[in-house]
Amino acid sequence: MRIYVGGSKGGTGKSTVAVYLFKRLKEMGHRVGFRDLSQNLIGEALMKAMKLTPDPDPEFEIYDLRSGTQLDHGDVEILVTEFPYLSLDLEETNSEEGRLREEMRSQIGETKPRRVLVVNKVSPVPEDMQEQVRKVRELAWSFDHVVIVPFNGNLFYNNLEGEPTLDVLAEILAGKRGDKFVYPLAEPMHRRP
Amino acid sequence: MGQEIPRVNASELLSSNLEERFETVEVLMDPNLGGDSLNRLVHKLFHFRKVTLRPSPSTLFHSLEVAGALRERGVPTSVDGLPHSTEPFLVRKTPLTPDRLIKRNVAVLTGKTHPTWNVDGMTAISYVTDFDWEGYLIGRDFPLPDPRTGLIGAILNKTSVVTFHTYGEKLSTGTLYGALGDEEYLVRPNRWMTDVTVVKIREVRGDQVSVLSRELLCRPLGSSFVPLNRQEIFNLLLGLRMRCAGLPPDCYLKF
Numbered sequence: 060m061r062i063y064v065g066g067s068k069g070g071t072g073k074s075t076v077a078v079y080l081f082k083r084l085k086e087m088g089h090r091v092g093f094r095d096l097s098q099n100l101i102g103e104a105l106m107k108a109m110k111l112t113p114d115p116d117p118e119f120e121i122y123d124l125r126s127g128t129q130l131d132h133g134d135v136e137i138l139v140t141e142f143p144y145l146s147l148d149l150e151e152t153n154s155e156e157g158r159l160r161e162e163m164r165s166q167i168g169e170t171k172p173r174r175v176l177v178v179n180k181v182s183p184v185p186e187d188m189q190e191q192v193r194k195v196r197e198l199a200w201s202f203d204h205v206v207i208v209p210f211n212g213n214l215f216y217n218n219l220e221g222e223p224t225l226d227v228l229a230e231i232l233a234g235k236r237g238d239k240f241v242y243p244l245a246e247p248m249h250r251r252p
Numbered sequence: 253m254g255q256e257i258p259r260v261n262a263s264e265l266l267s268s269n270l271e272e273r274f275e276t277v278e279v280l281m282d283p284n285l286g287g288d289s290l291n292r293l294v295h296k297l298f299h300f301r302k303v304t305l306r307p308s309p310s311t312l313f314h315s316l317e318v319a320g321a322l323r324e325r326g327v328p329t330s331v332d333g334l335p336h337s338t339e340p341f342l343v344r345k346t347p348l349t350p351d352r353l354i355k356r357n358v359a360v361l362t363g364k365t366h367p368t369w370n371v372d373g374m375t376a377i378s379y380v381t382d383f384d385w386e387g388y389l390i391g392r393d394f395p396l397p398d399p400r401t402g403l404i405g406a407i408l409n410k411t412s413v414v415t416f417h418t419y420g421e422k423l424s425t426g427t428l429y430g431a432l433g434d435e436e437y438l439v440r441p442n443r444w445m446t447d448v449t450v451v452k453i454r455e456v457r458g459d460q461v462s463v464l465s466r467e468l469l470c471r472p473l474g475s476s477f478v479p480l481n482r483q484e485i486f487n488l489l490l491g492l493r494m495r496c497a498g499l500p501p502d503c504y505l506k507f
Contacts, residue, residue, distance in 0.1 A: 184437065184450065184485065185450050185451060185467055192498070209495050211489070211493075212491070212494050213494075215489075216490075216493065218493060220346065221342065221493070240501070243497035244471070244498060244499065246338070246340040
């Protein structure tokens, strides 16, 4: 399964999400590959720092794409964004043009990729969080899965553990669950003893 | 197991054996709880699969403490008809490397089940002055023997705390111990110090601080909170590598 991880802006946490998913899928016992196609090679550096190595003949191949690259032709396409770029990032997807393109793709028999939206670094302040969750639910209707990742001190320092929403996303990718919305207070299947 | 949901006063539940006949219970938090009855009530309620607490105006403190203890042990709990929820079991896999400040103020427990601070509310707290002492040490000026808020107080150099006591349909009120400056929010961490709940201060009258009841009761973790401003919340999340998961999803859908 080819998993493309992309985003329109730098600094949204795209490489962090890509490497986190790599690590988590490996921990779940899968063979996982990783290709850093970004301009800054942060993903590769993170992999190196955490002593993570891609597997040969992987079940999941994660591609950390260059910022601004059109997400296309993956089996799973993960768009990583954050406020205040959410509306802008989804403008094209939600436009009439975007809908028509999707229709055309399905008419010519192209297999539709699973589309995942990751909204990263959601504010810890309650009134902001409530507004941001509301906005995500309003705008992200066209995605198969929507993951709302709260601001997390671990991820900020590239300590890639302790983010249950991304653990749940790994479980979705592995076909263990199918949540449409993953909220910040999510509980992964493996957590509760 | 019966189908109906029994509705009982908390003080009566203590002398009953309802847990043998029912999976779900609704508890009216009456004001007759005192002494060790809070602990006994929590242990009694662990046996149920689902719990609803109904606070009276004067039993908010007990309701928050009981609900927090139940949710953190995986018992779906609702306060005042808000959605039932549990607190995700989120422990650290690798210990934090304590920086000098943390090391000076707080001892990190090693050799325990989880590599995290043990801040379970049932654990006794000691105030000590010897910084080499291997055990708990929270800020000496902190006005409350609550380890979680004390830990935050020690790290962010805060000496104020708000403890909730009075429930109202719209606003719930607590007493401020210490002083308020530019703090707009109240923060309380989970028992593993990996996640925090944040509520916004809506009203301050003297030493009485009020917040929206639904914000406070949708994700109960206990009764005591540290007042922080926006920047201090981020400092806390970064300093202790924590996250802030907000409210259970059903709460967002309901509001």
